[in-house]
Amino acid sequence: QGKVFQKDMEKLITNLVVYIPKAFESSNFQQQKDDIIQKTNKQMTDILRDIDKIARNAGFGIQQAANRILLIPLVENRQITQEEFSRLTEEEREKIDEKRNQTAKEIDDRIRDGQMVQRLAEEKAIEIQKQTAKEAAEPFIEQLKEKYKNFPEIADYLDKVLKDAAENHVIFSSVRHSLNENIITKLQDDSDSLDGEEKNIFEKAASARDSKDPFTRYKVNLFINNENTKGAPVITESSPYYYNLFGKIEYKSHMMTTMTDFTMIKPGAIHKANGGYLILQVKDLLMDPFAWGALKKALKYKEAVVENIGEQSRYVPTVTLKPQPIPLNVKVILIGSFFYYQFLAADEDFRKLFKVNVDFDVEMDRTRENIRNYVSFIASMCENENLKHFNCEGLAKVVEYGSRLADNQNKLSTRFNIVSEIVYEASALAEADNSEYVEGKHVNQAIKNKKYRSNRIEEKMQEQIVNKKVLIDTEGAVVGQVNGLSVMGVSGYAFGLPSRITARTYAGREGIINIERETDMSGNIHSKGVLTLNGYLGGKFAQEKPLGLTAQVTFEQLYGGVEGDSASSAELYAILSSLSDVPIKQNLAVTGSVNQMGEIQPIGGVNEKIEGFFDICSLNGLTGDQGVIIPVSNIDNLMLKDEVIEAVKNNLFHIYAVTKIEEGIELLTGVKAGEKDIYGDYEKDSIFYLANNKINEFNKVLKTESEA
Template identity: 60%
Template sequence: MDTQITRFATEPPIARLKGKYAYSEKILDYLDKVLTDITENNIIFRLADAPQAQNPFQLPESDGDPFIKYKVNLFVNNENSKGAPAIIEPFTNYYNIFGKIEYKNQFMYTTTDFTMVKAGAIHQANGGYLVLQAKDVLFDPFMWDALKKVLKHQQALIENIGEQYRYVPTLTLKPETIPLNVKIILIGSPIFYKVLTYDEDFRKLFKVKVDFDISMERNEENIRKYVSFISSICEETGILHFDRTGLGKIIEYGSRLAGNQAKLSTQFNEITEIVHESSAIAKYEGATIVSDVHVQKALAERKYRANMIEEKFQEMLLKNKIMIDVEDSVIGQVNGLSVIQTEEYAFGHPTRITARTYIGSNGVTNIERETKMSGSSHSKGVLTLAGFLGWQFAQEKPLAVSAQLTFEQNYGGVDGDSASSAELYALLSSLADVPLKQNLAVTGSINQKGEIQPIGGATEKIESFFDLCGAKGLTGEQGVIIPEQNVDDLMLKEEIIEAVNAAKFHIYSVKTVAEGLELLTGLNCGKREQDGNFTQGSVFRKVQEKLDKYNKSIEAAQTAHDLLSNYSSDEYDSE
């Protein structure tokens, strides 16, 4: 009788569920078994409310809940999802990604059941996308191998870490594997991609590589997006909003980070930090909105926290411990510009470059290279300028010269070819005996045709020489010579722009060696005439005359040597 009553009461709701899930044979089979079990064990429903004596030393079966086997563990709920799931897991570890089986401590035992099987991010992303940080995947000792197995077999197995490392298997739950259809997206820097490529399975499993640019075009649409991004930060975090001037300064800072007037940086974490710092300064000063003044203060404070090394260099320059002239003219000496990159800050640094030439046939000697203090790019630049000299002045006669180039007071090495134009100017000055203006600093690489090529760090280089000239006193004659291609890269501070507009400081852009040399010497470089000589009185004519003089001296010495050799040979024969 009890069995019939139980079945009569249970069949209708079971039938409704079977109708709802008729598409799944596994659910239908499960519901049939539930109906059978309830019918056969109907006594538990009558005894459920009866009081039972508890033994404190006996572990209650299934936590004392006889109905736990009828519960449903809702593993993943996509009821409110629209479209394919896209999961971004910020806390990447084995259990958060692949799920786990939890246990309860009861007296001296641990227990578990199917309701304590928990889903991981990979199950939540099933049918969609899972975004992970490559760094976190690599640094977790169990993640990478488990992820490869999941992607290879397209199945997800829920298993605690310890299970695969036990010497003696233990009795525990063994959940059924779940069919998997998920796209994994790994985000990381190029170094982690390179590390992963050493695994032969990586390219098989991750076939698509996408590079994210660190800058974007500075157009109206992207500026609007930039402003919207800043506004969203203010809304989400409750900080002060920005007026037009404040937004303008943030956009300028974005272009400075991108290193180009026509670009905006996509390093949004840097932008976010400046937004928060500017708001904090405005709030401290009692302002209700952030303006350009507050942004400038935030940028100045940010620079101050990172520019200790730059200040030390500046101090040594002002005390003449690092010798740089910003006035007068000197033969064979020019002010070059380099960039020093620290962990969070880059700054320019003026440096003295000198050249000395004399009779000989050794060509151009790079002292840094000879002392193993020159990088490959710098050595290439010196060899390139030697090629220019040969092309320009040694078409009919050998280049009879020995020359030495060096970065004075350089003890840490030098690399890059951005000083090759400055080195060439110093070399030509020494050959022509024409002094170079020390109130100008130079940056730019060259090719063998004498064309000036663009370089990096133009903004930082200009600012470094301006700061030095400003500290020593602006004369209205000082300035910097840069490649023409770098003009649109300049994002200079307001102080320099004001000085340039007031003609207290100058920025010259050049295309060729000749243009730069004319600025530094105040003389015409000259052109080659029909007789093969350069224009009379020009810098190149003076170089040509010096090389001719060297050639004649070498020829005379060679003739004297030959005569002496012949005389010695004849005297030996007579004997």
């Protein structure tokens, strides 16, 4: 109804422009004005007669000067001249002056009576004008009061408008006299019937006096228009800066200064969302140093104040608009990462104001329904963004990409901003290809292009491996050396690379020495993973004797830190190889963490790790026996690129899944791990048999040393 009321007030202005001046042309008004004039003239005539009578009785005649009445002495009813007055004796002149002063006082009293008569007449005339203007405006005001009778504030406002219009009726007459009859006729019918030029004439006439529109005081600033809103408003503010959130008071230049009025009060998102919901991104909100504090204040006191930032920090108060606070009833929804939640949770006000925390997952189950929803999202995006639509193959590739982002065959990523990037680029590629639909090849190319734009560091590191600057073997077999797999991240792009892990074992009592830990290059989780290996080795080989060995383990050519336990199984394989003197095949790479019981545990980034080793093997030339060993529990995380899948299908590359260390060491060495017989001895020539013998030899050395 705000829009309707705004138009009603605009129509009221045009009605008052027409009918207030018209009322002053009525016979009733003219009669009242004439009555005042006649009455005033009669009273003034009587006063002038009295003044003349007072003067003559005192022997003076009256002569009008610029702003006063002169008393001239009379001789035989004739006013004497100045020359004649000067010929009088001094005594005669003094008597005349004394009498003149007395008479002047009496006349001044009557003059004041005349001034009072004129003042009362003017006041009466003004009162009649106000009353006439009020009577002309009142029917229109009453009509609006009836229309908005359910809004007491509007009724009070209209009463004030009526009073103001009556007191300032001259502005309506001034504008009316500047308009031609054609415009007046149209205004009587409907102000909307004015054409563009006629509206300009009306507006210029309204602001002709001092370049300001005198009717601004009667206009309505439609602060919020919910005309097209169904239900509670839901507002998403993408730029939640102070003025965008809380509105502002605008100013404009005028006569070498600035000015403002209530029509220049602009709303913010919090006003638009009043009675509904306001959705904000926390990251963007915190970018503005004033926005967060103002938002807390508004929610705490449940009122929204339109106030410019400068007014809060100004040392010298200035005269400006002070809009009334608006009662606030809004639900604010903040969207952000867990980091921002933890950060804001330290604020006591935040905990009081935002009591509901909803933790959204970044993935969802890959069910038929969710796949259908994924496809619907892509279709609606293509429709809304005027993109090319996807055929079935193209859609399937995007769904696969969603699972790749989730690192799980049974999940779909809900990071739709990343999925959208692929949709946009695939559509552009299809457009360039003059294809009717986006096909699978376009999606694949979009994914490759996205990788290409980010993989400079990956390519440089691969180049170093191929050029033997970083030593990685993909053929042959070496004792105490294994290819581990790790994931690196650069600017949001993750990729896998092999790392050479070596182990040297010898007689000693230090157990496993993690060189990275000794040099402060190992993270806590990696250090824990290495320490876990002591438990496994002790359980396997030190049940009836001390574990008399020292094993040094390291990542070769690692000049940065290392974190995570995904290489712990590879480190254990290297130690077992060193103990048994059985070489490890370098055509295989390993990933997976291990517990003290020898069980292989799942790790993250399995796809990047597999593809990282595959790329190195491809650059050196696939031999057909290369591959990776992964945990069985990571099988459902496999979402590999097409090149790897094709190589596996053609037996050019292999992926082995293991559950225990024993399975992995057998794949890496081609030698049985070894089971204990009924006497507690390991199978002859097995890995564990050879390793156990080596530990026995170490113990003998240590025993001999201690006895010596």
